[in-house]
Amino acid sequence: xxxxxxxxxxxxxxxxxxxxxxxxxxxxxxxxxxxxxxxxxxxxxxxxxxxxxxxxxxxxxxxxxxxxxxxxxxxxxxxxxxxxxxxxxxxxxxxxxxxxxxxxxxxxxxxxxxxxxxxxxxxxxxxxxxxxxxxxxxxxxxxxxxxxxxxxxxxxxxxxxxxxxxxxxxxxxxxxxxxxxxxxxxxxxxxxxxxxxxxxxxxxxxxxxxxxxxxxxxxxxxxxxxxxxxxxxxxxxxxxxxxxxxxxxxxxxxxxxxxxxxxxxxxxxxxxxxxxxxxxxxxxxxxxxxxxxxxxxxxxxxxxxxxxxxxxxxxxxxxxxxxxxxxxxxxxxxxxxxxxxxxxxxxxxxxxxxxxxxxxxxxxxxxxxxxxxxxxxxxxxxxxxxxxxxxxxxxxxxxxxx
Amino acid sequence: xxxxxxxxxxxxxxxxxxxxxxxxxxxxxxxxxxxxxxxxxxxxxxxxxxxxxxxxxxxxxxxxxxxxxxxxxxxxxxxxxxxxxxxxxxxxxxxxxxxxxxxxxxxxxxxxxxxxxxxxxxxxxxxxxxxxxxxxxxxxxxxxxxxxxxxxxxxxxxxxxxxxxxxxxxxxxxxxxxxxxxxxxxxxxxxxxxxxxxxxxxxxxxxxxxxxxxxxxxxxxxxxxxxxxxxxxxxxxxxxxxxxxxxxxxxxxxxxxxxxxxxxxxxxxxxxxxxxxxxxxxxxxxxxxxxxxxxxxxxxxxxxxxxxxxxxxxxxxxxxxxxxxxxxxxxxxxxxxxxxxxxxxxxxxxxxxxxxxxxxxxxxxxxxxxx
Ligand SMILES: Cc1cc2nc3c(=O)[nH]c(=O)nc-3n(C[C@H](O)[C@H](O)[C@H](O)COP(=O)(O)OP(=O)(O)OC[C@H]3O[C@@H](n4cnc5c(N)ncnc54)[C@H](O)[C@@H]3O)c2cc1C
Numbered sequence: 001x002x003x004x005x006x007x008x009x010x011x012x013x014x015x016x017x018x019x020x021x022x023x024x025x026x027x028x029x030x031x032x033x034x035x036x037x038x039x040x041x042x043x044x045x046x047x048x049x050x051x052x053x054x055x056x057x058x059x060x061x062x063x064x065x066x067x068x069x070x071x072x073x074x075x076x077x078x079x080x081x082x083x084x085x086x087x088x089x090x091x092x093x094x095x096x097x098x099x100x101x102x103x104x105x106x107x108x109x110x111x112x113x114x115x116x117x118x119x120x121x122x123x124x125x126x127x128x129x130x131x132x133x134x135x136x137x138x139x140x141x142x143x144x145x146x147x148x149x150x151x152x153x154x155x156x157x158x159x160x161x162x163x164x165x166x167x168x169x170x171x172x173x174x175x176x177x178x179x180x181x182x183x184x185x186x187x188x189x190x191x192x193x194x195x196x197x198x199x200x201x202x203x204x205x206x207x208x209x210x211x212x213x214x215x216x217x218x219x220x221x222x223x224x225x226x227x228x229x230x231x232x233x234x235x236x237x238x239x240x241x242x243x244x245x246x247x248x249x250x251x252x253x254x255x256x257x258x259x260x261x262x263x264x265x266x267x268x269x270x271x272x273x274x275x276x277x278x279x280x281x282x283x284x285x286x287x288x289x290x291x292x293x294x295x296x297x298x299x300x301x302x303x304x305x306x307x308x309x310x311x312x313x314x315x316x317x318x319x320x321x322x323x324x325x326x327x328x329x330x331x332x333x334x335x336x337x338x339x340x341x342x343x344x345x346x347x348x349x350x351x352x353x354x355x356x357x358x359x360x361x362x363x364x365x366x367x368x369x370x371x372x373x374x375x376x377x378x379x380x381x382x383x384x385x386x387x388x389x390x391x392x393x394x395x396x397x398x399x400x401x402x
Numbered sequence: 403x404x405x406x407x408x409x410x411x412x413x414x415x416x417x418x419x420x421x422x423x424x425x426x427x428x429x430x431x432x433x434x435x436x437x438x439x440x441x442x443x444x445x446x447x448x449x450x451x452x453x454x455x456x457x458x459x460x461x462x463x464x465x466x467x468x469x470x471x472x473x474x475x476x477x478x479x480x481x482x483x484x485x486x487x488x489x490x491x492x493x494x495x496x497x498x499x500x501x502x503x504x505x506x507x508x509x510x511x512x513x514x515x516x517x518x519x520x521x522x523x524x525x526x527x528x529x530x531x532x533x534x535x536x537x538x539x540x541x542x543x544x545x546x547x548x549x550x551x552x553x554x555x556x557x558x559x560x561x562x563x564x565x566x567x568x569x570x571x572x573x574x575x576x577x578x579x580x581x582x583x584x585x586x587x588x589x590x591x592x593x594x595x596x597x598x599x600x601x602x603x604x605x606x607x608x609x610x611x612x613x614x615x616x617x618x619x620x621x622x623x624x625x626x627x628x629x630x631x632x633x634x635x636x637x638x639x640x641x642x643x644x645x646x647x648x649x650x651x652x653x654x655x656x657x658x659x660x661x662x663x664x665x666x667x668x669x670x671x672x673x674x675x676x677x678x679x680x681x682x683x684x685x686x687x688x689x690x691x692x693x694x695x696x697x698x699x700x701x702x703x704x705x706x707x708x709x710x711x712x713x714x715x716x717x718x719x720x721x722x723x724x725x726x727x728x729x730x731x732x733x734x735x736x737x738x739x740x741x742x743x744x745x746x747x748x749x750x751x752x753x754x755x756x757x758x759x760x761x762x763x764x765x766x767x768x769x770x771x772x773x
Contacts, residue, residue, distance in 0.1 A: 134672075285764060345555040348601055348606065382729060387732065
């Protein structure tokens with residue numbers, strides 16, 4: 001066992017750091033994690049990385065991956081977190097991309113992968129439905145196969161998706177739809193479709209969340225005509241793709257690097273804020289909370305490193321990654337809570353112009369302005385991506401065999 | 403010993419509950435909170451005239467219904483249950499508290515009538531939760547005073563006609579001695595405000611005093627000797643907030659229980675999952691203990707250590723109930739459209755108002771365990 005970085009790895013770190021310093025857009029400084037960026041700002045860093053060949057580090061090299069070791073990927077995440085960059089959106093890079101290069105036809109790979117690598121195509125994920133959240137397999141959106149007058153085969157899709165993140169910007173969506181309503185089990189009879197969001201019959205309606213953000217949407221599909229060659233994998237076997245996607249790309253899921261930066265930020269804020277005339281960080285109660293966070297984050301970090309080492313040794317990411325999801329999100333939420341606590345009175349003001357380009361708000365210190373909305377918004381992390389209750393269920397069943 | 407309410411107290415609660423059910427459902431509340439003013443003059447008028455609740459906590463000699471802090475508690479619980487944004491805490495509990503303290507019968511009459519609304523300007527950008535930390539100064543001049551300074555996040559200032567302001571007439575920045583209290587019309591020359599909404603649906607202002615001149619009659623009590631009264635009234639406000647928290651938590655619990663009984667996943671109502679049942683039991687126990695602590699603290703007023711205990715227990719309960727109410731709703735819980743998230747936001751802000759859980763735990767240690 002040796003837990004130190006090698007000199008080569010340290011050199012790699014320097015290379016990454018320099019690249020970020022020299023190429024990261026000035027206007028997006030410290031914008032990572034902001035929920036209010038427009039489409040161009042969200043894609044800018046992704047596009048720069050696309051040109052450099054670093055936008056999809058985890059992919060196989062033939063599709064644009066970097067061939068980095070897990071440790072290098074880890075360093076990559078750390079350095080991006082340190083600079084608080086706007087990360088590439090997961091929907092293309094971590095979700096649909098791997099599904100396409102694993103299950104897609106050569107034509108599909110050629111058609112869809114380059115846009116993901118370059119950061120020019122925006123993808124959204126159409127899984128959840130009003131009646132199908134944790135119980136995703138109960139989804140009802142229906143796709144019927146027809147032959148049209150042009151002699152070609154299409155799916156006619158009808159139904160409703162919900163919670164579709166950033167669908168308002170999306171060019172394409174990947175959808176789970178029911179192609180065989182009579183299948184024996186709900187997981188059977190589902191197919192995985194790629195749908196152009198400009199197809200007639202698609203309506204995207206905003207859902208506003210607690211911090212005032214427009215981040216999620218309802219997506220209505222009304223007789224949406226989808227060419228059959230936009231199905232990935234076999235008909236009625238879409239659940240295989242869905243499951244693969246859920247288990248894929250667990251590195252980074254714990255958010256360790258970003259949480260480290262979050263804790264540093266708390267220390268900064270608490271060095272500025274005064275409590276009884278002294279910096280808040282000197283308040284023993286407050287300091288203890290920061291210390292406890294650091295202890296828990298270290299435990300998470302080394303749990304993640306063990307998982308990564310296992311992956312490098314050829315063990316696929318297993319249900320253990322549920323540990324990373326649960327502990328990672330709990331820590332992120334505690335950080336958000338502590339930031340709000342640290343900023344005191346100025347956590348309360350709210351400005352209604354949110355999301356409409358209103359940057360005129362200057363009540364209290366800058367670091368206080370987004371503290372409450374970020375805390376409220378952050379409750380989502382223990383709900384989505386398989387809620388933390390569902391993740392505990394997975395560990396109980398798959399890891400402990402209970 | 404008994405925990406029963408008197409007939410009048412029960413009547414106050416029942417009429418208020420009926421009124422709010424009728425005129426202040428969640429949608430109406432959202433409309434009011436999102437209006438430009440951020441509060442409703444009509445509702446306030448109805449509180450004063452139709453319901454007469456603004457006088458519930460004042461003695462009969464002062465024109466009230468003969469009640470006290472228990473009446474405030476009863477009203478605040480309903481304020482919490484319905485997410486009322488109108489300034490009962492600021493005007494009646496705090497403004498009225500100071501009026502009672504300093505025997506201002508005329509002010510009480512105006513509060514009861516609804517025409518005078520008060521905001522309490524105490525917090526300062528650097529002071530955190532220390533009531534005595536005052537950079538705002540009041541200097542004597544021509545028999546009156548001149549106020550200078552900046553008060554932070556003054557709740558309900560936009561709807562207020564008057565301000566109660568803490569300012570220093572002598573001593574060092576955090577001294578107990580030298581804290582003075584002033585009551586002045588908000589439109590006093592030299593007073594300016596910057597109004598804004600709050601994340602929990604309320605409104606507040608930054609209040610600036612630039613050589614604002616007030617007459618000697620604006621001073622409440624004796625110059626430099628107000629720290630005790632301020633603490634006392636803030637403790638009453640803390641107990642009021644605890645009562646608001648009880649209403650808020652109970653409503654979150656109700657929404658969560660109702661929702662999980664309705665919501666089906668995996669073919670069953672999610673309320674059938676034992677982990678969720680136990681979670682809801684823990685949430686229920688937090689609300690029960692919050693109620694117990696509120697009754698304890700209201701009975702022991704003006705005991706500051708008891709108010710601190712209540713704030714600690716209830717602060718933790720608010721966080722637990724709020725976070726889990728959202729969690730158990732799933733995605734719906736974080737939407738702006740659905741009520742539970744707004745209760746969670748208010749719960750979060752109550753936890754920090756007049757000091758966080760940690761602040762009051764430290765205060766309790768000092769009052770009870772140190773000498
Ligand atoms: C901000 C946000 C963004 C999202 N983005 C997307 C997206 O882009 N695309 C997409 O398809 N979906 C997205 N989702 C949906 C997300 O995956 C679902 O919210 C999630 O699966 C939970 O489903 P639900 O909201 O219907 O809650 P429910 O499934 O109704 O769950 C409600 C509560 O019950 C609990 N529960 C449910 N089943 C069990 C059980 N068996 N045992 C114990 N507890 C249980 C849950 O943990 C939760 O606490 C997003 C959600 C949010 C909040």
